[in-house]
């Protein structure tokens with residue numbers, strides 16, 4: 001049986017339905033990212049699981065127990081927010097010890113547990129620092145330690161890295177994933193950053209307007225987007241109109257093609273392994289670091305094609321006439337676009 005089960009969960013604020021009939025299962029020790037654009041309901045869903053919002057209907061089960069109407073404090077859930085939510089008048093040690101003191105554990109046990117967790121989040125030596133004397137990354141590690149020290153059943157993280165600069169964010173996401181795996185801790189991580197979700201997760205739940213539109217491993221979500229939203233939110237897919245999908249690839253719906261799935265060659269050469277070949281002309285070249293992105297103009301539309309920035313590969317320049325090669329497996333039909341153009 002799954003460790004976390006969400007069944008038919010619905011939530012509205014006044015008459016505004018935020019999500020309706022949400023269902024999912026999470027296994028013990030899984031790291032799930034709830035990924036979606038701003039306002040799609042990620043935080044509301046997470047807070048409903050935590051018990052910070054009352055739901056309209058549906059149930060949340062953890063380890064077989066229905067916790068839908070259980071007090072927040074009794075749920076044994078650890079939560080970390082974007083805004084840290086630490087006590088500025090307490091030092092690092094006392095911030096982390098807070099939850100254990102509420103549980104009325106002995107001073108000795110508290111000390112041992114807090115110091116262990118401080119070591120885990122790499123804050124040894126900072127025990128007596130006040131929160132204001134810490135950097136953003138250090139504050140968030142205190143918040144993480146405070147959530148972990150009570151040995152929660154599940155860990156809920158609401159955009160914990162969003163307020164941090166890019167370098168610290170990368171370091172911390174690795175740390176969070178390592179600790180989560182070490183503790184085999186069932187975790188739901190809210191983010192609107194697809195790269196973060198890809199790197200950290202066992203599975204991604206992709207959310208749009210209050211619905212989970214796709215659940216799957218990062219590679220599955222990336223290579224097989226189920227609908228137009230998924231294809232445009234993940235990666236830099238080319239979306240091809242229905243009339244062109246039909247004309248060139250014999251598919252009667254819009255299609256999505258990854259820029260790196262198209263092979264380019266100059267027009268008098270041939271690649272052996274392909275299903276479709278079209279002619280085009282390079283209209284723009286962008287260097288994105290390790291990738292070169294070519295914009296290629298064809299008769300009816302334009303496509304982006306990504307190639308590795310490798311000195312051994314053929315380079316193309318603006319106005320070059322090129323051939324574009326496609327494999328059938330890389331032309332993804334978009335299910336919700338049958339009636340669109």
Ligand SMILES: Nc1ncnc2c1ncn2[C@@H]1O[C@H](COP(=O)(O)OP(=O)(O)OP(=O)(O)O)[C@@H](O)[C@H]1O
Nearest residue numbers: 013016018036037038039040041042043044045192
């Ligand atoms: N306490 C509240 N009262 C009324 N409406 C709310 C409340 N909290 C959230 N909402 C509404 O619910 C919708 C979803 O908000 P939510 O915060 O869950 O989105 P989100 O996906 O977390 O977005 P973001 O990425 O910006 O954090 C929004 O339309 C928001 O205005």
Ligand SMILES: [Mg+2]
Nearest residue numbers: 042043044159
């Ligand atoms: Mg949010």
